[in-house]
Amino acid sequence: MTQPNAPAPHAPEPFGIVALDAEQQFQADIESVLQAALEKHRAFELHEAEPLYRLVLDASPHHTEANYHLGLLMIQRGQFDAAALRFEAAIGANPSRHLYWANYVDALTRSGQVAAAKLVLELAVSQGMNGPGVAALTGQLDAATQLREGDGTADSRAKLPPRDERELETLYAARRYAETIALAEKMTHKYPKAEMSWAYLGVAQFSYMKLPEAIGSLRRSLELNPLNLEIRRALADALRLTDRFFEAEAECRRIIEIDDRHPEAYRVLGLVLCGLTRLDDAQAVCRRAIELAPRSHQAHHTLGVVLMELTQFDAAEEHCRRALELLPSDKYAHQNLLFCLSHKESVDRRAYFEQHLAYAEHCEKPFRAQWKKHANSRDPERCIRVGFVSADFNQHPVANFIEPIFRFFANDPGLSVHAYYNRNFTDDMTRKLRSLVANWHDVPGLTDADLADQIRADGIDVLIDLTGHTAHNRLETFARKPAPVQATWMGYLGTTGMTSMDYYIADRFYVPEHQIEGQFVEKLAYLPAFAPFEPASVSPALNALPALSRGHLTFGSFNRFNKLRPQTVALWSELLRALPDARMLIAGVPHDDSYLVVRDWFAQAGIGTERIEFRQRASLEGLLAHHLDADIALDTFPYAGGVTTLQSLWMGVPTLTMPGDLIASRGSTSVMSLAGLTDFVATDRADFVARGVAWAGKLNELAQIRSGMRERCMHSPFFEQDTVAAGLSRGIRKMWQRWCAGGAPATFDA
Numbered sequence: 001m002t003q004p005n006a007p008a009p010h011a012p013e014p015f016g017i018v019a020l021d022a023e024q025q026f027q028a029d030i031e032s033v034l035q036a037a038l039e040k041h042r043a044f045e046l047h048e049a050e051p052l053y054r055l056v057l058d059a060s061p062h063h064t065e066a067n068y069h070l071g072l073l074m075i076q077r078g079q080f081d082a083a084a085l086r087f088e089a090a091i092g093a094n095p096s097r098h099l100y101w102a103n104y105v106d107a108l109t110r111s112g113q114v115a116a117a118k119l120v121l122e123l124a125v126s127q128g129m130n131g132p133g134v135a136a137l138t139g140q141l142d143a144a145t146q147l148r149e150g151d152g153t154a155d156s157r158a159k160l161p162p163r164d165e166r167e168l169e170t171l172y173a174a175r176r177y178a179e180t181i182a183l184a185e186k187m188t189h190k191y192p193k194a195e196m197s198w199a200y201l202g203v204a205q206f207s208y209m210k211l212p213e214a215i216g217s218l219r220r221s222l223e224l225n226p227l228n229l230e231i232r233r234a235l236a237d238a239l240r241l242t243d244r245f246f247e248a249e250a251e252c253r254r255i256i257e258i259d260d261r262h263p264e265a266y267r268v269l270g271l272v273l274c275g276l277t278r279l280d281d282a283q284a285v286c287r288r289a290i291e292l293a294p295r296s297h298q299a300h301h302t303l304g305v306v307l308m309e310l311t312q313f314d315a316a317e318e319h320c321r322r323a324l325e326l327l328p329s330d331k332y333a334h335q336n337l338l339f340c341l342s343h344k345e346s347v348d349r350r351a352y353f354e355q356h357l358a359y360a361e362h363c364e365k366p367f368r369a370q371w372k373k374h375a376n377s378r379d380p381e382r383c384i385r386v387g388f389v390s391a392d393f394n395q396h397p398v399a400n401f402i403e404p405i406f407r408f409f410a411n412d413p414g415l416s417v418h419a420y421y422n423r424n425f426t427d428d429m430t431r432k433l434r435s436l437v438a439n440w441h442d443v444p445g446l447t448d449a450d451l452a453d454q455i456r457a458d459g460i461d462v463l464i465d466l467t468g469h470t471a472h473n474r475l476e477t478f479a480r481k482p483a484p485v486q487a488t489w490m491g492y493l494g495t496t497g498m499t500s501m502d503y504y505i506a507d508r509f510y511v512p513e514h515q516i517e518g519q520f521v522e523k524l525a526y527l528p529a530f531a532p533f534e535p536a537s538v539s540p541a542l543n544a545l546p547a548l549s550r551g552h553l554t555f556g557s558f559n560r561f562n563k564l565r566p567q568t569v570a571l572w573s574e575l576l577r578a579l580p581d582a583r584m585l586i587a588g589v590p591h592d593d594s595y596l597v598v599r600d601w602f603a604q605a606g607i608g609t610e611r612i613e614f615r616q617r618a619s620l621e622g623l624l625a626h627h628l629d630a631d632i633a634l635d636t637f638p639y640a641g642g643v644t645t646l647q648s649l650w651m652g653v654p655t656l657t658m659p660g661d662l663i664a665s666r667g668s669t670s671v672m673s674l675a676g677l678t679d680f681v682a683t684d685r686a687d688f689v690a691r692g693v694a695w696a697g698k699l700n701e702l703a704q705i706r707s708g709m710r711e712r713c714m715h716s717p718f719f720e721q722d723t724v725a726a727g728l729s730r731g732i733r734k735m736w737q738r739w740c741a742g743g744a745p746a747t748f749d750a
Contacts, residue, residue, distance in 0.1 A: 529717035
């Protein structure tokens with residue numbers, strides 16, 4: 001790790017200190033410009049990256065990384081002579097990096113300087129450039145040299161004409177991905193040996209979320225130039241996003257073998273290892289990425305994500321905030337910071353709300369001036385065109401909630417449903433939902449602006465977001481106000497912070513009206529229940545209360561592992577100390593050793609390992625089966641259960657919960673209250689323990705609740721799917737009628 005700068009040993013005061021600060025600032029400015037150039041380069045915005053590299057070199061002509069990366073850019077442009085000069089400059093500043101030598105050989109070879117390339121390659125090998133991967137790399141370069149020596153002619157199809165390359169780059173930079181793909185496909189037929197035609201095709205397919213196609217195109221580009229590490233990094237990311245984690249890891253490690261100072265390789269590797277639940281390893285490689293690129297907002301942001309998985313929310317917050325300092329408009333860092341804060345034990349309610357407003361200031365405000373007048377016919381009784389936007393129309397809890405809605409709306413003459421699906425991923429649930437919706441649109445390749453234009457062209461009257469500040473959201477489409485009435489529901493437990501969003505859809509237990517102030521920009525549309533729930537078909541039959549045969553209570557936790565916090569475990573431990581015979585079952589832990597920190601929290605609270613059982617993540621059927629061994633579920637806080645609590649209820653296991661200030665803490669309160677089980681809703685920590693102890697003394701009553709739970713569920717609004725769907729239909733009509741009358745959004749009951 002780098003150390004802070006030490007004071008100059010004999011610097012005169014105050015001038016010497018000021019001069020030192022100015023020099024430090026100068027270096028920081030250079031590194032900021034270089035970082036911006038690298039990000040533009042990685043985004044294939046070559047014409048924007050080049051002047052930034054040259055700006056760095058104007059200030060520092062011998063800057064190694066600027067010379068090297070500008071050389072790579074020249075290689076991509078087919079300017080091999082110019083690239084060779086840049087690699088030569090990089091080698092002059094740092095002759096120990098074998099990657100510089102390899103690219104120098106490549107540039108000389110491509111420029112037709114075969115003899116020079118051979119000499120440089122021999123010199124590189126004689127200087128000991130034999131690290132991991134070098135043998136294979138030099139072999140590839142030697143084969144390319146022999147091929148060119150064989151016929152002595154250049155293949156005109158190995159290089160894109162500058163005009164065609166510029167057109168590809170212009171389309172890609174404008175995010176016109178469909179047009180980029182169409183043109184790049186033509187270029188790959190016309191210039192099959194031009195790596196950049198395949199590269200642009202691959203990255204455009206990646207951006208359009210056509211991931212299997214992107215993987216094939218990126219691999220073809222790498223066959224033509226194995227040294228293009230940014231293409232290999234994009235390939236690793238595409239493999240990661242298709243859950244091909246082991247292949248993705250291999251590609252990242254191959255980059256590191258070639259260049260052990262490639263920060264993006266470490267960063268993407270961190271995400272890959274996170275997907276493999278090797279969280280400690282993921283943290284280590286993310287910290288290496290930051291060490292190599294301390295001003296990379298993406299590196300800090302990625303480490304923040306990994307730290308959240310490790311339940312280290314204070315440290316995660318620090319890195320998310322650092323990412324925003326480096327790039328205030330990074331919407332993903334904003335959103336992950338919000339996710340992080342919602343899991344912290346002592347988050348300030350007002351500060352949490354203001355962070356949502358900060359998101360809107362950076363990510364919505366720039367679009368407000370572009371809002372257009374809506375031409376929708378103001379007929380309050382006509383058929384309403386309602387649109388739903390989500391990336392979760394697949395095997396996901398949101399899809400399970402929305403299926404009964406789509407099924408009901410398919411027979412509702414007052415509504416015409418449009419679904420905008422923001423993923424290129426199809427499974428059985430996707431196909432089922434598509435069959436229920438008359439107007440289905442696959443939109444992952446559309447920019448936020450293009451999607452807004454399509455929604456406006458479709459004449460949508462009421463547009464409903466199902467994602468909020470979670471993955472693959474389209475909030476920047478909503479920020480453009482494409483529909484006259486806009487609402488958010490279900491995907492995120494809190495406000496969007498955006499003035500373009502008119503309503504938040506909830507129920508009165510989830511979001512009590514007295515808690516709206518200071519937590520929501522939107523007005524509230526209240527349904528009979530937050531959402532309709534359909535139990536899984538793989539749910540096992542209920543068994544008798546385990547405590548009756550075991551003679552002691554078994555508490556269970558079935559929530560996401562990263563919801564567990566030290567204060568949560570401390571409260572559970574207080575309950576376990578009050579019931580010395582009780583046991584604790586924690587399901588869904590990662591497949592590495594990261595659960596040991598939770599075991600240590602219990603130990604610090606005086607609860608021995610013999611009383612705690614950890615079970616690893618399993619399929620849904622396996623998770624539901626774990627409930628057969630639990631008597632009462634204990635909720636997490638400040639982020640409570642939702643779907644987890646509904647699943648537990650269906651499995652006969654009531655959840656002991658304790659709502660707090662944030663809406664995210666109230667999911668179980670809503671579920672238990674609407675099921676008529678308010679005796680499981682505590683008012684504070686002491687009451688939580690007292691209620692747990694009380695139920696330990698009422699096992700027969702608890703057994704009766706378990707045996708009759710499924711009948712109880714079917715009379716809860718959460719399980720009365722048509723009741724909730726009809727409520728939403730009425731709510732959409734009320735929203736629409738209010739807009740037709742020229743009224744501002746207002747809180748109402750559906």
